[in-house]
Amino acid sequence: MTIDQLRELVRTIPNYPKPGIQFRDVTTLLLHQQGLSETVERLAVSVADKPDLIAAIEARGFVVGAALAVRLGCGLLLIRKDGKLPGETIAEDYALEYGKDRLAMHIDACTIGQRVLIVDDLLATGGTALAAARLVRRVGGVITGARFVIDLPELGGGKALRADGIEVAALMEFAGA
Numbered sequence: 001m002t003i004d005q006l007r008e009l010v011r012t013i014p015n016y017p018k019p020g021i022q023f024r025d026v027t028t029l030l031l032h033q034q035g036l037s038e039t040v041e042r043l044a045v046s047v048a049d050k051p052d053l054i055a056a057i058e059a060r061g062f063v064v065g066a067a068l069a070v071r072l073g074c075g076l077l078l079i080r081k082d083g084k085l086p087g088e089t090i091a092e093d094y095a096l097e098y099g100k101d102r103l104a105m106h107i108d109a110c111t112i113g114q115r116v117l118i119v120d121d122l123l124a125t126g127g128t129a130l131a132a133a134r135l136v137r138r139v140g141g142v143i144t145g146a147r148f149v150i151d152l153p154e155l156g157g158g159k160a161l162r163a164d165g166i167e168v169a170a171l172m173e174f175a176g177a
């Protein structure tokens with residue numbers, strides 16, 4: 001499949017969850033057998049250096065992150081919305097395109113020096129991915145990069161991550177907020 005064909009599988013829902021937001025809905029891409037496997041394969045070949053762990057961000061990032069971890073042969077670190085993990089956690093607040101939230105991870109999910117790739121379905125302002133990077137770094141993990149299915153470049157997430165020294169790639173872009 002071409003990138004344009006993959007792009008056509010992403011549905012756009014206007015004014016969700018708030019007026020003015022063009023919601024890029026990856027669930028329609030996930031429904032498509034070939035679209036899903038092509039997405040995972042394209043992400044996999046974009047990773048030159050296999051990390052120890054993939055840090056996948058709740059909720060949509062879990063889907064892509066888990067599939068990519070199996071394909072690359074690495075472990076999966078779950079970054080969850082605060083209050084969902086049973087063990088001892090650390091947490092970071094962040095802002096996103098349509099609100100704010102708090103992410104958490106188990107304090108023992110990553111050891112000092114482990115190499116961690118951040119994975120999510122979509123990059124907008126970068127607030128979520130940067131909060132995930134802060135969590136991993138707080139326990140001594142090394143961020144090797146970040147991968148997304150979709151980038152909304154006008155929201156500046158790519159620039160913000162690169163300014164933090166994180167290597168970033170996404171499979172496709174959508175214009176506008």
Ligand SMILES: O=P(O)(O)OC[C@H]1O[C@H](OP(=O)(O)OP(=O)(O)O)[C@H](O)[C@@H]1O
Nearest residue numbers: 058059060096097123124125126127128
């Ligand atoms: O770059 P940012 O501006 O931080 O936005 C990107 C984040 O927003 C979406 O998640 P959302 O918080 O809507 O959660 P969900 O996956 O649980 O629906 C998306 O899946 C990313 O995690």
Ligand SMILES: Nc1ncnc2[nH]cnc12
Nearest residue numbers: 022023024097122124177
């Ligand atoms: N426009 C958007 N569509 C889907 N998920 C998002 N997360 C942040 N902004 C988003």
